[in-house]
Amino acid sequence: MFASLLVLSASVAYDSHLPPLIQWQGQSNELMQQEGPLTTDFELSSGEISPNYADTMAFVDRLVAANPTQFKSQTIGYSNSKRAIKMLIASEQGFFEAGQMANSTKPTIFIQAGIHSGEIDGKDAMFMLLRDIATGKRRDILKKVNILFIPILNVDGHERSSVFNRINQRGPIKMGFRTNANNLNLNRDFTKLDTPEVRSVLKVINAYNPNLYIDVHVTDGADYQYDVTYGYNPVFASESPAVSDTLNQFFKPMIDEELTSQGHIPGPLVFTMDKRDFKKGLAGWVATPRFSNGWGDLKSLPTILVENHSLKPYKQRVLGTYVFLDGAINALSTYSHELSNAVKKEQEFVPKQLIVKRGYAKQADTIEFKGIAYASSMSELSGQNEVNYLGKKLDYSNLPIYWQKEVLDTVEVPKAFFIPPVYSDIIEKLKLHGVSVNKLEGANTQPLKMAKVSDYTFDKAPFEGRFRVSASFEYIPAINVDLDGWYQVNTQQKSGELAAHLLHPEAPDSFFAWGEFNTIFQRTEYMENYALIPYARQMLKDNPKLALVFDKKINNDKEFAKDAAARLNWLYEHSPFYDQAYLKYPILMSFEEKVVIADQKDKEI
Template sequence: MLTSFLLTLALSQDAHLPPLIPWRGQSEALMQTQGPLLTDFERSLGVDSPNYENTMAYMAKLAQAHGAQFHIVTIGKSDAGRDIRMLLASKEGFTTAKQVAADSKPTLLIQAGIHSGEIDGKDAGFMLLRDIANGARPDILNSVNLLFIPILNVDGHERSSAFNRINQRGPRVMGFRTNGQNLNLNRDYTKLDTPGVRAIANVVNIYQPDLYIDVHVTDGADYQYDITYGYNPDFVSATPKVAQAMDKFVAPIIHARLEEQGHIPGPLVFVMDKMEFSKGLAGWVAGPRYSNGWGELRHLPTILVENHSLKPYKQRVLGTYVLLDGAIEALAKHGKDLAKAVAGSIKEEYTDLVVARGYATEPDYISFKGIAYEHYTSDVTGALEIRYLGKAHEYQKLPVYWQKEVKAKVDIPKAFYIPRQYAQALEVLTIQGVHVDAMTTPVTLPLVQASITSHEFAKAPFEGRFRVTPQLKYAQVNVRLDENWVKVDTNQALGLLATHLLHPDAPDSLLQWGFFHSLFQRTEYVENYALAPYAQQMLSTAPDIKAKYEQKLKDKAFAQDAEARRAWLYQQSPYYDQQYLNYPVLMQY
């Protein structure tokens, strides 16, 4: 039973949030008030979103009403056994991925509910599909195919509450950010630990969409924009041709459509200092653990939508509808132009890859539609706090610090070679769609191997894994490769993604995510009674080792530490584990 305090909160969920600037937009005309396909969102006048059971029921109702052109596909199952479903909409009534991939019309993949408290895309997508089903929008399927996932994180969606997101206006009851195992799906695009993102990888591989839209709701500061969206800009993108095509053919149409319908579209940026907005914006560049960073390395045009959490749910959903409609128009007009840019990006010869970035010390400047704010001392926290005032404030030259600084860049090898026993890593590569070749004819090649000179494990798990940060040195080795090895050639469409997954210096590599933790343990040891006589023999017959040992002994601390001396001598012997701290994935340059 709710306490009186919680009951009061439940009745006024946004009383603690900043005041709103009143909004009325032409997109309000998109909402219907009656009819057999009225959505739960519309029935509630724009404040509610249906639960999983009702969502699946409405999805089935849509398919039944428009069965000739709508087809429901189960693309996976959650950890708790719930179906993850996708609606395929096509003029021809396609039922298979092969049909969609072979069609000349472009395909748009719309994904909602990866963070299931941020569920705007589900209700917007259903309204759009309803308008197709009832004949109001026959133009859409004449021009594009649609793939619509209303809830990707279905288990998190059912961890529903009125109190899941304190800084978000609606819906009145919403799902949770992470899945049933408390994993964030939008940190999983490289490691593929969650059924939801594994399902997405499979959908992208077999349906081959031309544009991928991932709908979120942002946190953070207050500003006038209700719909913000973006992708890694061309000046920091690993695949700039795709970003340039998005700038030219897609974003202008989306932007214009939103403005026409009374929305305020804005750039995908965040705040450098949440206590002092005027210090500027953070131009974040997504890595491949995120949907848009993953799409970038796949040459897949990917838009990350971040609706503004402080705007009312109705306004955000209607803005999402308009954004999706604009993306459809862009694909209808420029699908071939976008596909040409993607093909050119794939054919480009890439020699290196930036794998880590930092914020620039010198900013760019943009005009920005902000909200006025003030500081005050809170009696509750005893600290200086920020208070947004619900009044427009225009910044003429607000600094933006993009992540232009290159912190780590790697040379792209011609190929990687992986021992077969690392089955989990090979499984991830396969699900990602990376082409892997079995070695059939034995061959000896000069390859490069990384050795870990020092490392640090995270002090707490992140996304269910203890990440590791290694320091590495590289050496050339001659290795005989046989049927116990597989080859990953980087001269393939997913060569950039494969490089980030397999190069040990990449922060989203499988090594740093913990797929090779067995390298950090030794399982064979030496007894002192065997080591002392063996070491004596080794030093008397190997002058190079003897010379190194005598040099080491000049270090007084080493000379006085028997354990350190034993450890060093054991490392020089052929009995020492030669795989210990040696990264097993080899590189060919």
């Protein structure tokens, strides 16, 4: 107790560098209890503390013991440090198995907390809500929905706990670290699947097929009045626009009304164009599939990203999360039919083109925005003007907002991709993504195309443990390819659009972009001049057209003419000895209207 008081008093000093607060007193304060069964550590500390991993898992066990007919705890995976990742399943009828829940008449909501474990609001909010279910205060909840809840996804980062982990966040007093034990950001891993934590999430989604996925975070950035901001890819930029439109029309009004009635201020998920000059406007973000909500958008899985405001006190944020989740549950129960229809519509549609690059609109829209007044002054430390937020309300009536509306690049969606059997790890990842894959056997003939790298650039520094690569391609016919034992991925399937983003080399979060195929940039066989020169002399003699091209290149390119190594390498490239796999993306593509396969047996994996 004494140690806790020391930490509590220390927190005052650690908060002193943050901007002044606008005092808050919402009706949701009444959700807290100070005594009685299953009072949380958060409540016992008056909203200052979040329990450590051991105490969190113990509280999960207490919840299950208090309501074993409706609650069950399940280990869904382990971190690389061998900590168990627990999920609590809640069902009125005790439908804990995936098949049972799939046959339930109620929709299923999947709530994930602690993907960034310093941003742990969702854990303590859901513990309060589940306690209220277990003790009978909220019997209505399980009459509406089934619940899947991960209290801590980043279990290793959660235990790298400190009062110094997030300089611009008010509480909890001790909080976890952003990345996992391998220093990987789990919310950048939804396509490449390097982490056991995110692989566990995808296994849950594949098994239980939830109707709504909620990922709870705490934002960084500017100060403003909103305490609970949330969002999903906007309709104009969504890969599942019918789903986005349904969330807009039916879910958002109900959630916002619930938050407002409890004294919270819901706001849009936006960022600033310039952190030092708020008046330059807001940036409207479109998530790519490396993020949970971008991946969910491609998967046609309705996904809401919650970003509570980091400068608001922990107590206020947790209570706001409770109210948000309560509102989302009510909305899902009320509008599950509309949402299911939107999902079905999107799963049946695969576009002919993928947008692989977006830019901010040159012309801004405007938005009413509840900001915080600020002053700007020269900092002796940074040597530039810096913002000082003043803790006073400032409402903007026509603040510019720039959305990523401009389409900068698109690619054609193949009818099918063909993957060599050597890439078994890619096949396993596709299965985790819920993509259907067929194995080909026997003699196969296909009119296929190959992507040949014409230019490429590697990132200068690693990102998420990988050196990402960007490239331009030319698409050429693939000649004499024996597809026996290869894997075929058709894009005309429920996860077809996601498959296209994963497998098309020009997609920004594809396996190729994340460096899964970096070995194609290696040359492992070379030539000796004493062997190449006599061979090349005969090759040019036998092929006058090639000799003419070589002569023209010497005459028109002075640098080439003076570079002996370049000349010999050109000749080597045009010989049959040259590595035919060099700079060639090994996954082939079919763009035909109908794929004709002779003498084939398909095996569903």
